[in-house]
Amino acid sequence: MPSAVLLLSGGLDSTTLLAHALAEGFDVHAMTFRYGQRHATEVSAARRVATAYGVRDHVIVDIDLRTSGGSALTSDLAVPKDRDVADDSSEIPVTYVPARNTIFLSFALAWSEVLSATDIFIGVNALDYSGYPDCRPEYIAAFEQMANLATRGGVDGTNRVHIRAPFIALTKAEIIRRGLALGVDYGITQSCYDPPADGIACGHCDACQLRLKGFHDAGASDPAQYL
Amino acid sequence: MPSAVLLLSGGLDSTTLLAHALAEGFDVHAMTFRYGQRHATEVSAARRVATAYGVRDHVIVDIDLRTSGGSALTSDLAVPKDRDVADDSSEIPVTYVPARNTIFLSFALAWSEVLSATDIFIGVNALDYSGYPDCRPEYIAAFEQMANLATRGGVDGTNRVHIRAPFIALTKAEIIRRGLALGVDYGITQSCYDPPADGIACGHCDACQLRLKGFHDAGASDPAQYL
Numbered sequence: 001m002p003s004a005v006l007l008l009s010g011g012l013d014s015t016t017l018l019a020h021a022l023a024e025g026f027d028v029h030a031m032t033f034r035y036g037q038r039h040a041t042e043v044s045a046a047r048r049v050a051t052a053y054g055v056r057d058h059v060i061v062d063i064d065l066r067t068s069g070g071s072a073l074t075s076d077l078a079v080p081k082d083r084d085v086a087d088d089s090s091e092i093p094v095t096y097v098p099a100r101n102t103i104f105l106s107f108a109l110a111w112s113e114v115l116s117a118t119d120i121f122i123g124v125n126a127l128d129y130s131g132y133p134d135c136r137p138e139y140i141a142a143f144e145q146m147a148n149l150a151t152r153g154g155v156d157g158t159n160r161v162h163i164r165a166p167f168i169a170l171t172k173a174e175i176i177r178r179g180l181a182l183g184v185d186y187g188i189t190q191s192c193y194d195p196p197a198d199g200i201a202c203g204h205c206d207a208c209q210l211r212l213k214g215f216h217d218a219g220a221s222d223p224a225q226y227l
Numbered sequence: 228m229p230s231a232v233l234l235l236s237g238g239l240d241s242t243t244l245l246a247h248a249l250a251e252g253f254d255v256h257a258m259t260f261r262y263g264q265r266h267a268t269e270v271s272a273a274r275r276v277a278t279a280y281g282v283r284d285h286v287i288v289d290i291d292l293r294t295s296g297g298s299a300l301t302s303d304l305a306v307p308k309d310r311d312v313a314d315d316s317s318e319i320p321v322t323y324v325p326a327r328n329t330i331f332l333s334f335a336l337a338w339s340e341v342l343s344a345t346d347i348f349i350g351v352n353a354l355d356y357s358g359y360p361d362c363r364p365e366y367i368a369a370f371e372q373m374a375n376l377a378t379r380g381g382v383d384g385t386n387r388v389h390i391r392a393p394f395i396a397l398t399k400a401e402i403i404r405r406g407l408a409l410g411v412d413y414g415i416t417q418s419c420y421d422p423p424a425d426g427i428a429c430g431h432c433d434a435c436q437l438r439l440k441g442f443h444d445a446g447a448s449d450p451a452q453y454l
Contacts, residue, residue, distance in 0.1 A: 059294055061290075061291070061294055062289075062290075062291065063288075063289075063290050064288070064289065065337065067286055067288055067334075067338070070337075070340065070341035092379050092382075096379070097337075098336075098337040098338075098340040098341055098378065098379075099333055099334075099336040099337035099340060099377055099378060100337070101377070102333040102336060102337075102373070102374070102377045103330070103333040103334060103337060106326055106329040106330040106333045107294075107326075107330060109325075109326040109329060110292065110297075110324075110325040110326035110327070110329075110330060111294070111325075113297065113325040113326060114297035114325055133376065133377055133378055133379060133382040134376075134377045134378075136376070138376050139373070139376040139377055142369070142372050142373035142376045142377075143373050143377075145369050145372075145373070146329070146366070146369035146370050146372070146373045147329070149360065149361075149363070149365050149366040149369045150326055150328070150329045150360055150361045150366055150369075150370075151325065151326060151360055151361075152319050152323070152325075152360060155319075155360040
């Protein structure tokens with residue numbers, strides 16, 4: 001079985017991604033970040049998901065993105081509620097964390113090199129997302145190109161890395177349908193940016209709104225608990 | 228004054244780089260990593276250097292690259308001594324830390340975005356180095372391209388990031404000559420991978436050998452203390 005490193009936040013997208021990668025036959029090494037996020041309960045969700053799927057191993061990496069700041073997810077800035085998430089003309093929202101996916105993928109790259117894993121899975125999504133620059137296909141392609149110049153395996157050509165973002169062109173509803181077909185239990189996942197308690201979602205932040213709309217469009221009901 | 232983020236290890240190259248960036252008129256924000264390196268005394272050296280130059284601010288970022296492992300610098304693997312560092316046909320040595328520069332530059336990218344800094348300085352060197360893939364010009368160019376797709380400023384074109392590696396094509400002797408011309412006190416820097424004590428260098432690891440050869444070729448004497 002080929003090995004893969006998978007970025008697991010414990011949310012809807014990355015949990016579906018895990019089910020997808022396992023179904024594709026990968027031996028999955030999951031990586032989760034405790035980065036100073038206000039919704040650190042997502043780390044508990046990632047643990048529940050990793051345990052439920054019995055992944056090969058699961059590391060929690062501690063980094064502190066409050067050092068650089070600049071985001072509502074890592075500071076006292078208010079998380080926007082009931083924003084019009086369908087309005088794609090709007091600015092990049094304050095929940096954007098500067099260079100977060102680049103930092104996450106860099107750690108995944110380091111681990112993949114040590115494991116001799118050739119695939120790194122990331123659950124980014126360029127359609128029903130929040131307008132983050134580091135969720136776009138051209139960004140993922142540029143990271144892959146850089147990654148293969150950064151590492152031993154890329155240089156000698158023995159171990160080229162592929163950044164897999166299989167949901168990048170799917171709607172949230174399509175991701176949910178795929179997950180349900182793979183038997184994902186969305187009740188153990190957490191998407192909320194501003195959860196009032198572990199396992200409870202606010203229902204009003206961008207992440208909750210996108211998730212609720214996704215379930216609605218998929219004609220399914222969301223087993224998550226909302227306030 | 229334009230702002231810049233500068234990766235400062237407290238070694239010869241990054242200290243010279245700091246003097247160079249200040250001489251170019253940048254307002255420097257220095258960033259140092261405590262990453263589980265066995266030569267963590269380099270963090271003390273970075274503090275000495277940042278203080279000596281009175282940089283705008285200096286952050287020490289804690290990350291643990293022992294999680295991914297794979298290097299003599301972050302594990303119990305022996306640091307090679309008295310290796311032929313001029314032999315560029317040899318394998319990438321065990322002191323290579325997987326994806327280290329990618330991780331460092333990613334954090335610098337996050338900070339630069341928050342600071343609206345357009346320049347990131349890194350003291351990599353492709354000539355008198357140890358054969359690391361992430362010290363080559365093509366790697367730096369690929370990182371810059373990726374960085375400008377990853378961030379707000381890159382996307383809207385308001386704040387393109389430049390990765391500055393002004394020493395990439397210099398020999399160690401040339402870097403030292405430039406530093407001496409800028410008045411750098413190399414006595415406060417630390418290059419050794421395996422220092423027997425804070426402020427003492429082993430004299431036999433790759434970093435010490437390259438440094439000693441550099442001073443020799445520059446016709447200068449190294450004020451560092453060797454065992």
